Amino acid sequence: MRTGFFNEREQIMNENFICENINVNEEGHLTFAGLDTSDLAATFQTPVYLMDEERIRVNCRAYTEAFKEHFGGESRPLYASKANSFKYIYKIMKEEGMGIDVVSGGEILCAYKAGYDLSKAFFHSNNKTDADIAFAMDLGIGHFVVDGFEELYAIEEEAARRDMVQDILLRITPGIDPHTYVQVNTGTVDSKFGTAIETGQADEIIEAALGLPHIHLNGFHCHVGSQVFAEDVFERAAVVMVKYIAHINRKYGYLAPILNMGGGFGVRYVDTDPYLDVSKKIADLAEAIHATCEREGIPVPTIIMEPGRSIVADAGMTLYTVGSVKRIPYYKNYVSVDGGMSDNPRYALYGSKYTCYTANRMNEERDMNCNVVGRCCESGDIIQRDVQLPSDTQRGDIVAVCTTGAYNYSMASNYNKIPMPPIVMITDGQAKEVVRRQTFEDLISLDVD
Ligand code: LLP
Numbered sequence: 001m002r003t004g005f006f007n008e009r010e011q012i013m014n015e016n017f018i019c020e021n022i023n024v025n026e027e028g029h030l031t032f033a034g035l036d037t038s039d040l041a042a043t044f045q046t047p048v049y050l051m052d053e054e055r056i057r058v059n060c061r062a063y064t065e066a067f068k069e070h071f072g073g074e075s076r077p078l079y080a081s082k083a084n085s086f087k088y089i090y091k092i093m094k095e096e097g098m099g100i101d102v103v104s105g106g107e108i109l110c111a112y113k114a115g116y117d118l119s120k121a122f123f124h125s126n127n128k129t130d131a132d133i134a135f136a137m138d139l140g141i142g143h144f145v146v147d148g149f150e151e152l153y154a155i156e157e158e159a160a161r162r163d164m165v166q167d168i169l170l171r172i173t174p175g176i177d178p179h180t181y182v183q184v185n186t187g188t189v190d191s192k193f194g195t196a197i198e199t200g201q202a203d204e205i206i207e208a209a210l211g212l213p214h215i216h217l218n219g220f221h222c223h224v225g226s227q228v229f230a231e232d233v234f235e236r237a238a239v240v241m242v243k244y245i246a247h248i249n250r251k252y253g254y255l256a257p258i259l260n261m262g263g264g265f266g267v268r269y270v271d272t273d274p275y276l277d278v279s280k281k282i283a284d285l286a287e288a289i290h291a292t293c294e295r296e297g298i299p300v301p302t303i304i305m306e307p308g309r310s311i312v313a314d315a316g317m318t319l320y321t322v323g324s325v326k327r328i329p330y331y332k333n334y335v336s337v338d339g340g341m342s343d344n345p346r347y348a349l350y351g352s353k354y355t356c357y358t359a360n361r362m363n364e365e366r367d368m369n370c371n372v373v374g375r376c377c378e379s380g381d382i383i384q385r386d387v388q389l390p391s392d393t394q395r396g397d398i399v400a401v402c403t404t405g406a407y408n409y410s411m412a413s414n415y416n417k418i419p420m421p422p423i424v425m426i427t428d429g430q431a432k433e434v435v436r437r438q439t440f441e442d443l444i445s446l447d448v449d
Contacts, residue, residue, distance in 0.1 A: 018268060018355040018402050019314045021052045028363035030400050032317045033426040037359040040431060041398045044424050046321040047339035049409050051434075053092065053427040055315035056405075060096040062278040063307060069279075070286035075303040078122060080263045081107050083308030083406040084316070086423060088434040090114035101145075101263075101306040105135045112139050122169070122221075122260070122306070126193050127151075133158050137166070144168045145221045145260070147194060152209055159214035169221040169260055170195065170209060172202050174240040178225030178233050178264065181350050187224030187237065194222065197244055206248055217254070219301060220245065223262025226309060229274055234261060234281065235288035242289060246296035260304040261285065267313040269403050270353045278310060309406040316405020318344065318421070319359065322397045323375070333370035335389060337399050340374010341381040342418040344401065344408045348380050356387045359398040364390035372399060376416050409435070417443050 017023065023031045030037045033052035040050060063077035078099035081089070085102075090111045093100055099120045102108050112118055119142040125132070126147040133154055136144070146152050146168045159166040171194035176187040189196045195205045209217045224237050241259055249255045265276050286303075293300045320337035327333050346352035356372050358364070368391040374381040383401060393399075412420045419438035424431050 018271065019055075019317075021055050021314070022317070022402065024362040028361065030357055030359035030362050032400070034429055035426055035431060037317070037319055037400055038398055040424065041319045041321065041359075043431070044422060044433065045437070046319050046398065047337070047343055047421040048319050048437075049343070049404065049421050049423045049435075050317045050319065050431075051312075051405055051423055051425050052315045053425050056089070056092055056312055057096055059278075059311045059315065060093070060098050063282070063305070063311075064097055066279045066282035067303070067305075070283055071300070071303045073302060078260075078304060078306040079311050080306045080308030081111065082410055084312045084408075084410050085110050086409070086435045087114035088423075088425060089312070090116040099304070099306075101308075102141075105132050108136055108139055108141065118142065122304075124171075128154070130154060130158070137162060137164075142167060143218060145171050146205075146209070147171050149195075149205055149208065152205060152212070152215070156212045156214050165214050165216050167216050167218045168209065169219050169258060170202070170205055170217065171221045171223075172197060172241065172244065174222045174224065174237050174244070176224045176233060176237045176240060178228045179230040180225045180227050180264075180266075183350055184226035185224075187222070187233075197240070202244070203248070203251065206254070207252060210252060210254055217256075219256040219258030219260065221260035221262065221304075223306070224264060226264045227266045228264040229266040229276065232284075232288075234264075234285050237261065238285055238288045239292050242292040242296060242298070245301065246298050249298060255298065256301055258304060259289075259301040260306065263305065263307045263309070265307055265310040267309050267403065267406070269313075270355050273353070276310070278307075311406075313403050313406035316403065316408065318401045318404040318408065320399045320401070322358075322393060322395055322399055324395060325370075325393055333368055335370045335372050335387075335393055335399065336375060337372060337383065338375060339418075339421065340376045340383065341378075342374065342376055342415045343412045343421050344383060344404060345411050345413070346407060347382050347384060354384045354404070355402045356384050356389065357400045357402075358389045358393045359400040361390045361392060361397065364392060367391050368393065372401075376418070414438075414443055419443060 078101045079093045080101045101122045103124045122143045124145045173194040173196040186193045189198045195202045245256045324336045341348045366388040372383040422433045422437040423435035425434045
């Protein structure tokens with residue numbers, strides 16, 4: 001169990017729940033961040049994404065404090081905003097002293113409009129268009145994380161046109177298998193991301209970058225994958241990268257000032273997932289980096305990481321209203337809710353696990369096996385298979401899906417022209433919409449009559 005509680009609320013936490021910020025009140029209702037989820041569903045309607053501001057801040061501080069302790073100097077964590085991007089979250093990141101990583105013009109604009117200082121932002125993507133590059137420079141992006149040769153030359157050209165020098169990192173593929181699901185594996189040599197060490201292409205792109213007058217190469221980046229639990233994956237990646245920095249120093253006399261180790265720490269979605277202690281993981285990583293730098297005889301670079309999921313996942317919960325409970329004797333039970341793959345496509349895409357509850361029947365026995373399914377017109381629209389819910393679950397009940405703070409809102413779609421839910425932020429016991437619900441009018445507002 002995590003230590004270092006942020007307030008008393010969590011100290012009375014029942015350890016049987018998947019996240020520390022959920023509990024049950026006297027009425028037998030599930031609570032989230034101290035508030036009754038049935039009340040929240042009544043006030044804001046469903047489906048609704050809930051977010052716990054305090055939990056986001058606690059998660060940020062686990063990183064900022066561990067970085068201060070184990071690396072110091074300019075080393076810092078960035079929030080990978082692809083996990084969940086909306087204006088309010090960039091305000092939190094600013095207040096928590098977090099850098100950010102962004103992957104598109106949309107994320108850049110959102111952060112900018114939230115008043116986030118983009119000189120602290122790192123711009124990723126394996127295919128930045130000329131328009132993206134110009135837009136990012138217009139708004140003063142700090143670093144581009146360059147994925148390949150074409151992008152490198154496109155940035156050089158645009159920077160030359162503006163008579164400026166652009167800071168970049170080069171994304172290097174270290175050849176490490178993170179042992180996670182294939183859709184989020186990026187560390188191996190055959191990845192679409194980055195330039196591989198193994199093929200010699202990484203050396204070539206570094207040599208090219210060092211020769212460009214409008215490019216300032218500020219170091220290297222790698223990201224091996226997401227939802228990573230396997231032992232020492234990050235340490236092994238760090239050893240490869242530090243040795244590589246030393247190799248490039250010997251070969252070109254270039255000593256990389258920054259090493260960005262990407263994101264990827266796994267989070268608990270179900271009881272069988274392990275709990276990763278971020279402070280401990282960062283301590284282990286720091287040890288591997290310090291030891292390898294010493295062996296290679298190079299100074300420890302400024303270390304950056306860019307966690308997304310582990311900052312926001314357990315700060316989120318989605319509430320739905322049950323529309324029907326279909327029982328097919330001897331076969332299956334279906335609990336249909338008023339959202340689905342349009343607000344959470346992760347089961348459909350990756351078979352991702354989630355913990356679900358009937359939020360207003362928490363004191364009842366969970367004696368019905370069912371699939372919790374959405375309202376979209378396809379059979380693959382499943383939130384979770386083989387869930388245990390109370391057999392009295394019926395139309396009008398509230399189903400809560402836990403740990404939905406990462407890659408749910410950010411991956412939502414308007415499939416079947418279903419409006420996206422609002423995001424309700426809970427701060428000090430007060431709930432308020434920070435992203436409003438889409439309306440039908442919003443959905444047709446781009447159509448030209
Ligand atoms: N940095 C880079 C370069 C990345 O590509 C990613 C995630 C991160 C940082 C953040 O990784 P995290 O700490 O969140 O694991 N949609 C998938 C996840 C895709 C992750 C893509 N890159 C899912 O829902 O599981």
